[in-house]
Amino acid sequence: MIFENDKVAVYAQDGDSVEGEDDEDTVVENEDGVEDADQAVTDLPAGHTIRFLVGFTNKGEKTFTVQSLECSFRYPQDYNFFIQNYTTAQYNQDVGSRKQATFEYGFTPNEGFAGRPFGLSILLNYKDEEGNSFMSPVFNETVNIVEPDEGLIDGETFFLYVFLAAIAVLLLVGAQQLLASFSKKHRSKKSHRQPVEMGTQNTDVDYDWIPKETLERDLNKSPGRSPKQSPRQRKSKRTAGSGEE
Numbered sequence: 001m002i003f004e005n006d007k008v009a010v011y012a013q014d015g016d017s018v019e020g021e022d023d024e025d026t027v028v029e030n031e032d033g034v035e036d037a038d039q040a041v042t043d044l045p046a047g048h049t050i051r052f053l054v055g056f057t058n059k060g061e062k063t064f065t066v067q068s069l070e071c072s073f074r075y076p077q078d079y080n081f082f083i084q085n086y087t088t089a090q091y092n093q094d095v096g097s098r099k100q101a102t103f104e105y106g107f108t109p110n111e112g113f114a115g116r117p118f119g120l121s122i123l124l125n126y127k128d129e130e131g132n133s134f135m136s137p138v139f140n141e142t143v144n145i146v147e148p149d150e151g152l153i154d155g156e157t158f159f160l161y162v163f164l165a166a167i168a169v170l171l172l173v174g175a176q177q178l179l180a181s182f183s184k185k186h187r188s189k190k191s192h193r194q195p196v197e198m199g200t201q202n203t204d205v206d207y208d209w210i211p212k213e214t215l216e217r218d219l220n221k222s223p224g225r226s227p228k229q230s231p232r233q234r235k236s237k238r239t240a241g242s243g244e245e
Helices: 037-042 155-192 212-220 231-244
Strands: 002-004 009-012 024-030 043-045 050-058 064-075 078-085 089-095 100-107 116-127 133-146
Touching (some): 050 089, 050 116, 078 116, 089 100
Parallel strands (some): 009 024, 043 133
Antiparallel strands (some): 002 009, 024 050, 064 078, 064 089, 064 116, 116 133
16 A cells, blocks of 8 residues: 655555655555555554554655654544544654664543544655655555454453342342241241140059048138238137037
8 A cells, every 4th residue: 555745755664665756755664564564553442552654765865854753533524524633752863874773652442432444654754865745645645443342351341240140149138137037936936836835743642641630621711812910810720629529
């Protein structure tokens, strides 16, 4: 893929240079050294830092000063409309005659841009010894911002699994507490229903050894409790009883 203007010839390929119409060439290189530049710059992962190298070769007799590099996303249908401007990298590096210099730049596409196409514009600013300034488009094409490949489980899926596991643990704890409360109430009701042992009763009692007068006196008593008597009253009653005999 080649870009040309009246000053430079630019293309994105690994390491080669293209003869320009003037004294300088600009070469864009992908850091991974991928030969297929179209594939290297078409799909960019959202939320990941994209780094690239720009090679500048001075084939003339004058010294050029590479000043800065600008990067921006633009509306694909109208490159005059800016969507996002990234920080301008300042280099201010002199490139002498028959010399070459490489410049690195990096930017991070916003995660909200995933799934959308954007116009990627990369501009290189430089000047000659007389102070004449130039701006050359290093890259000016439409790219696709794609979801990053995180492997089998991405961050959102991982946190979803953690959230579901926490809910499952809470449900298990709640069920255990409910079962324990129900078992406790059941045991409490069962303990209240247990009969109280009264002991064994035997009606075969031998009353022959008890004096007859005592038995008759006990039988003639009312079911209520007899009033208490003083020792003097009990003594007088015994005396009266012995006199009658």
